[in-house]
Amino acid sequence: MSLCDLKIGESGYVTKINCNDDIRVRLYDLGLIEGTNIKLILISNGINAYLIKNSLIAIRNKDALNIIVGEVND
């Protein structure tokens, strides 16, 4: 499933980042690599905010669509 499919409060481990290089490098900067735990916190119009390594990061859904997560927990 993709990051977008998480529900508020759910978290999962990133298994694959299929974004283009530009976004992928940006995500690395924020500490998001394959294996990082990520939790959906806020939902807005076309953009959600996730808890990544203790900080709240907003990512547009069309980018989040390419981030694949597994092992979903509540």
Added chain:
Amino acid sequence: MTKIALIGNPNVGKSTLFNELTGMHQHTGNWTGKTVGIAKGYYKDLEIYDLPGAYSLIPHSKEEEVTSDFIINGNYDIALIVCDALVLERNLNIVLQTLEVTNNVILCINLIDEAKKNNIIIDYDKLASILNIPVIGISARKKIGIDKLIDTINNFKSNNSFQINYNSKIEECIKILNTKSRFEAIKYLIVGSSDKYINEKVKQCRLYLNDNNIDINNSILGNIVKNSEDIAKKVVINNKKYNFKIDRILTNKVTGIPIMIILLVLIFYISIRGANYPSDLLFRLFNYIGNNLKNILINIHIPSIIYEPLMDGIYRVTTWVIAVMLPPMAIFFPLFTLLEDLGILPRIAFNMDGLFNKSNACGKQALTMMMGFGCNAVGVTGSRIIDSKRERLIAILTNSFIPCNGRFPTIITILTIFFIGVSSSVFNSFLSILLLTIIILISIFMTFIVSKILSITILKGIQSSFILELPPYRKPLIFKVIIRSIFDRTLFVLGRAVIVSIPAGLIIWLLNNIYISDMNILNHLSNILNNFGLLLGMDGVILLAFLLGFPANEIVIPIMLMIYMSNNSLIDISNLNVLKNILVSNGWTFITAISVLIFTLFHFPCSTTLLTIKRETNSIKWTIISFIIPLIIGIVLCFIVSNIIRVII
């Protein structure tokens, strides 16, 4: 003199530390992208450079490029890296990257007081021994650990610090490229080089890595992140309890945007209402001083050719600008700075991203738009935080649609006189809030429309990704906020307005007092413009006032009044009833008021903003376009709206 480069992720308190050390007032705020240029300051024999915040030394935006170039090219003795104790793990990325550039690094972990409050425990000694560099915990806001930091800087000795081990193939490439620092080679592998000779080698390395199935980004940057993760696991214990209740309300799909708009309007309303009395007082004071000063000049036999331009030109226009601008700004800027410090601005960007997304623009444009409410030139400079060039241009070209502090007095005066009524009843207060909200919504709406039009015409292109950090809320230091916003912003913007109003006052007086065949130049000019003005629901005088107000929008109304009353001397223009009589007796109607409001929102950017646009875009073409777009919109809207109302009435 020891040169210190201050670097770190955005919003970790670099500027706060810089101000603490240098006693300077670099603007700080709780959001990413506050510092857009390099600031330099001194503390004893330390020369300190405050660099823009960067997540990485591999730059994505203009501001990150500044930092990356500065650190890699190395005209400094010590890189002082500031980290946020609450998100140390992520912050370690740039630490590890910097260690690939130089061993001369001191790590300064800021906000240790907040970390403690949040049950985050950091083992500084262990971190220092892993990285083999000095690690100091501080709180720049609370002035904790600053002395120890200074001691460490003064006694600094360089060691062989921590080094990352990459995949052996990458290490081979670093050797082949043989650059000054390991990081330079890494940067070339990732982004290439402008040097032809180096780039040739880079290409070969990339081919080699490709042949060996090595993903460069992942094996370098991903590896650095992995290293940060491993180190953080050893030195950080995080028992923080997260609470997002406030955010759930402020960023709610339904309630988020209305709450933000109410907040914004409330700030404007408080600024305007609160400014009424002090503005009036200033008017009277300046009037009193002006009259006495003029009498003194007459009594000591100064010729009228000198005192008239001085008092009726320069003094009158300049004091008007101060009386109109100073009180609302002295209220608006501190309130706005409080919002900044709290961390509200990124939430606004988050809420509005959906709309900017639909306009094919960047969500960070919400931030530059907000800055535009203070001053459009500041909003234009702030657009540097937007990574994509196309989206940055959209933000720059549309910034002047947002009414700045210089235009609000005009809007308020006209709203009050023609739509609300001069008395201050509860109903009138409510009405003025409502009208103000509509005006703000119109300007924001126009920003979206024009952004969209630009992005499907002259600024076509693929939308870049948008990733934004929402920092935790921080309790602002209220006293500091007031002092800082008054000195740094209010007086700065006011000073600039005064500087342009002095020559403007003189020029207007000259145009007003030089006669060509029985009529002064101002009247000649306004006669020429009159037919065109009438077509737009205004008149020649109003258009002339906007033209002469090019250096600063706040002088538009004073110029108008000077022309209308060319033969009159000073009157008490603080009295809105008197003002209304003057305007009405010069043919102003409801239609004129509407047209002037529209034209105040949409005409051309002021000279300062245009110069800033020229500097930021480095292009005459875009500067001209930024001049023309709002002008055409203003002319077309005024023409249509005024004629429609005329037909209806």
